[in-house]
Amino acid sequence: MVVHRAEPYNAEPPPYALxxxxxxxxxxxxxxxxxxxxxxxxxxxxxxxxxxxDRPLTLSLDExxxxxxxxxxxxxxxxxxxxxxxxxxxRDIPGEDPWGPGATSTATWTGVSxxxxxxxxxxxxxxxxxxxxxxxxxxxxxxxxPYGGSIPTAKATAGEVLLxxxxxxxxxxxxxxxxxxxxxxxxxxxxxxxxxxxxxxxxEPSGNYFQAVxxxxxxxxxxxxxxxxxxxxxxxxxxxxxxxLGPAAGARLRRGLVEVTGxxxxxxxxxxxxxxxxxxxGRTWTQARLAPPDGPWAWQHWRVTVDLPExxxxxxxxxxxxxxxxxxxxxxxxxxxKGYANNSWDRIAVTCVP
Amino acid sequence: MVVHRAEPYNAEPPPYALxxxxxxxxxxxxxxxxxxxxxxxxxxxxxxxxxxxDRPLTLSLDExxxxxxxxxxxxxxxxxxxxxxxxxxxRDIPGEDPWGPGATSTATWTGVSxxxxxxxxxxxxxxxxxxxxxxxxxxxxxxxxPYGGSIPTAKATAGEVLLxxxxxxxxxxxxxxxxxxxxxxxxxxxxxxxxxxxxxxxxEPSGNYFQAVxxxxxxxxxxxxxxxxxxxxxxxxxxxxxxxLGPAAGARLRRGLVEVTGxxxxxxxxxxxxxxxxxxxGRTWTQARLAPPDGPWAWQHWRVTVDLPExxxxxxxxxxxxxxxxxxxxxxxxxxxKGYANNSWDRIAVTCVP
Numbered sequence: 001m002v003v004h005r006a007e008p009y010n011a012e013p014p015p016y017a018l019x020x021x022x023x024x025x026x027x028x029x030x031x032x033x034x035x036x037x038x039x040x041x042x043x044x045x046x047x048x049x050x051x052x053x054d055r056p057l058t059l060s061l062d063e064x065x066x067x068x069x070x071x072x073x074x075x076x077x078x079x080x081x082x083x084x085x086x087x088x089x090x091r092d093i094p095g096e097d098p099w100g101p102g103a104t105s106t107a108t109w110t111g112v113s114x115x116x117x118x119x120x121x122x123x124x125x126x127x128x129x130x131x132x133x134x135x136x137x138x139x140x141x142x143x144x145x146p147y148g149g150s151i152p153t154a155k156a157t158a159g160e161v162l163l164x165x166x167x168x169x170x171x172x173x174x175x176x177x178x179x180x181x182x183x184x185x186x187x188x189x190x191x192x193x194x195x196x197x198x199x200x201x202x203x204e205p206s207g208n209y210f211q212a213v214x215x216x217x218x219x220x221x222x223x224x225x226x227x228x229x230x231x232x233x234x235x236x237x238x239x240x241x242x243x244x245l246g247p248a249a250g251a252r253l254r255r256g257l258v259e260v261t262g263x264x265x266x267x268x269x270x271x272x273x274x275x276x277x278x279x280x281x282g283r284t285w286t287q288a289r290l291a292p293p294d295g296p297w298a299w300q301h302w303r304v305t306v307d308l309p310e311x312x313x314x315x316x317x318x319x320x321x322x323x324x325x326x327x328x329x330x331x332x333x334x335x336x337x338k339g340y341a342n343n344s345w346d347r348i349a350v351t352c353v354p
Numbered sequence: 355m356v357v358h359r360a361e362p363y364n365a366e367p368p369p370y371a372l373x374x375x376x377x378x379x380x381x382x383x384x385x386x387x388x389x390x391x392x393x394x395x396x397x398x399x400x401x402x403x404x405x406x407x408d409r410p411l412t413l414s415l416d417e418x419x420x421x422x423x424x425x426x427x428x429x430x431x432x433x434x435x436x437x438x439x440x441x442x443x444x445r446d447i448p449g450e451d452p453w454g455p456g457a458t459s460t461a462t463w464t465g466v467s468x469x470x471x472x473x474x475x476x477x478x479x480x481x482x483x484x485x486x487x488x489x490x491x492x493x494x495x496x497x498x499x500p501y502g503g504s505i506p507t508a509k510a511t512a513g514e515v516l517l518x519x520x521x522x523x524x525x526x527x528x529x530x531x532x533x534x535x536x537x538x539x540x541x542x543x544x545x546x547x548x549x550x551x552x553x554x555x556x557x558e559p560s561g562n563y564f565q566a567v568x569x570x571x572x573x574x575x576x577x578x579x580x581x582x583x584x585x586x587x588x589x590x591x592x593x594x595x596x597x598x599l600g601p602a603a604g605a606r607l608r609r610g611l612v613e614v615t616g617x618x619x620x621x622x623x624x625x626x627x628x629x630x631x632x633x634x635x636g637r638t639w640t641q642a643r644l645a646p647p648d649g650p651w652a653w654q655h656w657r658v659t660v661d662l663p664e665x666x667x668x669x670x671x672x673x674x675x676x677x678x679x680x681x682x683x684x685x686x687x688x689x690x691x692k693g694y695a696n697n698s699w700d701r702i703a704v705t706c707v708p
Contacts, residue, residue, distance in 0.1 A: 239679035324695040325593035341678040
C-alpha cells in the first residue's frame with residue numbers, strides 16, 4: 001500500500017495491485033479516514049434510526065440480521081480525492097493527500113438494504129434526506145466534530161444502499177467500518193459512512209462539516225479556508241472516470257506490442273459505453289475491450305494491445321458513458337481548491353528500448 | 355428561423371431568439387424532420403398500444419383525453435445534432451445539417467402520462483422497451499422506412515414521459531407532431547416521436563433505422579456508411595451542454611461592460627450546478643447567475659456582466675452538473691462521423707471598438 005498518512009490512516013494500493021482484479025482483496029482496498037479508527041464492541045454496539053420516522057428503532061447487529069432480508073452486491077467505492085495527484089502537478093493543494101488512481105476499489109458487500117430498515121421505521125412526509133453519524137472524530141473539521149454525511153431519500157430508498165457487516169464474504173474489518181458501515185453504490189466514498197451508529201431522517205442535508213463544507217467543488221479562485229456551509233458543488237454521484245493500471249507510469253519496456261490495462265467507472269446512474277486509448281495525445285484513439293461489469297454498481301476493467309515505438313510515448317486513456325458523454329481533457333481546467341473529482345483524461349509516459 | 359433544409363423541413367431559431375425566453379414560442383421552436391410532414395385527420399386518427407401488454411388498446415384522441423389524467427410540464431427538447439456546426443469546422447460531415455445551438459427549445463407540454471396508458475394496457479414481464487412508430491417516411495433510412503424509436507420501460511413508466519396534444523397551451527401544430535407526439539424529457543429529441551400512431555411494448559430496443567443505426571456515436575475513424583445496427587453508443591439521455599446566446603458571434607460592440615447570456619442544460623438525471631464564462635480561453639473563469647429552472651426537465655438561462663477590452667475577444671462558456679462533472683474542452687476531440695452530441699465548451703468571438 002502507498003501510505004499517504006499514518007494518523008489518520010490513509011492509504012491506497014499501487015495501480016498494478018488493482019489490475020485484473022474485478023473484486024479488490026481486503027488488504028488491497030483503499031482506506032480513507034478522517035480521524036482515529038474507532039474500536040467498537042459489536043455486542044454492545046447499537047444502531048439508532050430516528051428523526052422523521054413513525055417508529056424510532058434501536059437495533060443490535062443480531063436484530064438487524066434477523067429482522068431484514070440479507071442482501072449482497074458488488075459495488076465500487078471511489079474517494080472524491082481519487083487522482084488528486086494530477087491536480088497537485090498543476091498547483092499545490094495544502095492539507096490534502098495526493099491520491100493516485102488507487103483511491104478506488106471494489107468489494108462484494110453483504111448486509112441489509114437501508115430501504116428495508118427505513119420502511120420498518122416508517123418515513124414521515126418531509127423526510128427528504130437520510131443522515132449518517134459515526135463516532136470517529138476529525139481534527140480537520142472546524143470546529144472538531146464526529147464524521148457524518150447524508151444522501152437524498154430517493155437514493156436511500158432505491159434499494160441498493162446497504163448497511164453492510166461483511167466484505168468479500170468476511171466480517172467487515174475494523175479499518176473498513178466494523179461492525180456496520182453504509183455502502184452507497186455509485187456515490188463518492190465519503191457518503192459510505194463507516195462505524196455507523198445513527199441513521200436520521202430529516203428535511204435538510206446533513207449539517208456535518210464533511211457534507212456542508214468539505215467534499216465540495218469550489219471555484220478555482222476561491223479561498224477554501226473561507227468556504228461557508230453550502231458553498232460550491234456538493235459531491236454525490238461519482239463523475240465518469242478511468243485510469244491506466246498497466247504498464248506502470250515511467251516503465252522502461254521493450255518496444256513492440258504491449259498490453260495496456262485499466263479501470264473505468266461511470267458512477268450512479270450511467271454505465272461505461274466505450275473506452276479509448278491514444279498514443280498521440282488524443283489525436284487518434286484505439287478502442288479497448290471492456291470486461292463485463294459485476295452488476296450495475298461495479299467498475300469495468302479494460303485492456304488493449306498497442307504497438308509502442310522506441311523512445312518515450314505518452315499513453316492517454318478516456319472513457320465514454322451511455323449518454324455519449326466523455327471525460328474532459330486537462331486536469332488544469334478542473335483544478336479546484338480541495339482537489340476533488342479529477343476526471344480528466346488519464347496519462348502516463350513510458351520509455352521503450354529496442 | 356435559420357432553414358437548413360426545406361424538404362424535409364429542418365430549421366432552428368437564431369441564438370438571440372432563444373435568449374431570455376424560458377419557454378420558446380411556437381414559431382421559434384426548432385423543427386427537425388426526417389421526411390415529409392404528415393397531415394393527419396385528428397378525428398380519424400387512432401393510437402394503437404400493443405406488443406407485450408395484457409390488453410391491447412386502440413384509442414381516439416377523445417378517449418385519451420377522457421380516459422387518463424391530464425398532465426402539463428415544461429420540458430426542453432434538444433436535437434442530438436445540436437451544435438454540429440462546431441464539428442463541421444473540424445471536419446466535414448456530409449449529409450448532416452450544420453445545426454447551431456438553436457436545435458434546443460423549451461415548451462409547456464400538455465397530454466397524458468405514457469406511464470398511465472401503459473398501466474391501463476398492462477405491461478407483461480419482459481417488456482423492457484417501449485417503441486414508438488410514426489407515419490413520416492424518411493429517404494435517409496436504408497432501406498426507406500417510416501420513423502421510429504424506443505426508450506427503456508424504466509424511463510417510459512417514470513411518469514414524466516407525455517403523449518402530448520398541446521404545446522404552450524395551444525393545439526399541437528402540425529409541424530410539431532399533431533395530433534399527438536411523445537415528449538421524453540431529458541432525452542435527445544429523436545425519441546420524442548411526432549405524429550405518433552403506435553406504442554409497442556417489446557423485449558428489445560426498436561429495430562428502426564433511427565434507433566439501431568442513426569443517433570449513435572461512432573468512432574471517429576469509422577465509415578458511417580458501413581455502420582451496422584447496434585454499432586456505436588446509442589444516444590438517449592442528453593449530455594451536459596451550454597450555449598452563448600448573446601452577444602452574437604462576430605458582433606462589433608463598444609468596449610466595456612457587456613452582458614453575456616445563454617442557456618445550460620444537464621439532461622435526464624442531473625441538473626446544472628454552476629455556469630462559468632471565460633475571456634481568456636479558459637485560464638480563468640467568472641461564474642454566471644443561473645435563472646431557476648421551470649421544473650426538473652427545463653434548461654436554465656444564465657447571465658453575467660463582463661468587461662470587454664478593445665479588440666477581438668474570445669468568450670468561452672462551460673457548465674458543471676450536480677455530480678461535479680463539467681464539459682470537455684475541444685470539439686475536435688469529440689468529433690464523430692454523424693456529428694452528434696457536441697457538448698464541448700461553447701466559444702464565440704466578438705470585437706470591441708473604443
